[in-house]
Amino acid sequence: MYWDWDEKTGFRELVVDLTIHNDLDSFFGEHGIYLMVVQGRISEMTFYFGFQTDVADPDTWESRGKGVIFNRWGxxxxxxxxxxxxxxxxxxxxxxxxxxxxxxYDWGAGAYRLRLAPEGADTDGEWFGLSVTELASGATTWIGALRFPYPDRGLRATIKHHTYSTIEIYGSRPIRPIDIPEFSVSIEPPKGDGRSATHGATVYSLRLGQILNTEARFDHTTGTVFLQAGGLTRRKAEPGKIRF
Incomplete structure (x- = not known):
C-alpha cells in the first residue's frame, strides 16, 4: 500500500494507527511475518519500521521472539x-x-499507534525516535532512535511525503502459500505533522504474483485500508488508486 500527501514539503512527525485482527503466536521457526508499517525516506536515506513475529539475534541468528524493528540505510x-x-x-x-x-515487544491482536518524531540533533545529523502505544492500555514503549544526516547546511531533516506499507513473509527457504497463517491488519491513513495522507494506491507484488491468498482493499465507508495474507484469504479487490 502506497501513501501520499498533496503537500510535497514533507513533515517532521509521522503517526500511524492500525489494528491487528488476529494473533500469530504459533508462527515461529524457519519463517516469520513482518508487518512493515512504514517504509520511507529521511534526508534521502531509506528507513523502515514495523512488527516481526520472529526477530533474529544479529550475533547468533537465533530467535528473540516477537519485536519491533527500526532500520535506516546508508x-x-x-x-x-x-x-x-x-x-x-x-x-x-x-x-x-x-x-x-x-x-x-509482545504484540498481538489489538490497536496500536506508532510514532516517528525528532529527538534532538548534533553536528552529524538529527535523531528520529520510534515509539509504539497500545491504545487499549495507553502504554507507550520506546523502541529506539536513529540518526539521519542533514539534507544540506542549515536545513532540518524531514520525512518525505511518500511512504509504503506491506506484509512480508521471510525465512530461510520457500514456503507454500497455503502454509502461511492468515494475518489481517487494518491501517488508517498515516498522519504527517497532523495531516492525513490524501491519496495512495493498493498494489500486489509482481515478483510473487503466484501467491494469490493476499488482498489489499480500501473501505470507502471507514476510510481504512485492509491488508490480509495467508490461509484461505481470497483476493477479491483489484489494485488501484485511492483518494481518501
Missing amino acids: TRDLANVRLAEDGYSQSSGHEGNFVGARRG
Whole structure:
C-alpha cells in the first residue's frame, strides 16, 4: 500500500494507527511475518519500521521472539543508533548497508499507534525516535532512535511525503502459500505533522504474483485500508488508486 500527501514539503512527525485482527503466536521457526508499517525516506536515506513475529539475534541468528524493528540505510556505523536499556542493534550489509534498533515487544491482536518524531540533533545529523502505544492500555514503549544526516547546511531533516506499507513473509527457504497463517491488519491513513495522507494506491507484488491468498482493499465507508495474507484469504479487490 502506497501513501501520499498533496503537500510535497514533507513533515517532521509521522503517526500511524492500525489494528491487528488476529494473533500469530504459533508462527515461529524457519519463517516469520513482518508487518512493515512504514517504509520511507529521511534526508534521502531509506528507513523502515514495523512488527516481526520472529526477530533474529544479529550475533547468533537465533530467535528473540516477537519485536519491533527500526532500520535506516546508508551506513554501518552503530554510532547512529540509540537503544532502550533492553534493546539491541544490528549493523549488516546483507540487504545493503544498514543499521537498526530492535526491541522485544509482545504484540498481538489489538490497536496500536506508532510514532516517528525528532529527538534532538548534533553536528552529524538529527535523531528520529520510534515509539509504539497500545491504545487499549495507553502504554507507550520506546523502541529506539536513529540518526539521519542533514539534507544540506542549515536545513532540518524531514520525512518525505511518500511512504509504503506491506506484509512480508521471510525465512530461510520457500514456503507454500497455503502454509502461511492468515494475518489481517487494518491501517488508517498515516498522519504527517497532523495531516492525513490524501491519496495512495493498493498494489500486489509482481515478483510473487503466484501467491494469490493476499488482498489489499480500501473501505470507502471507514476510510481504512485492509491488508490480509495467508490461509484461505481470497483476493477479491483489484489494485488501484485511492483518494481518501
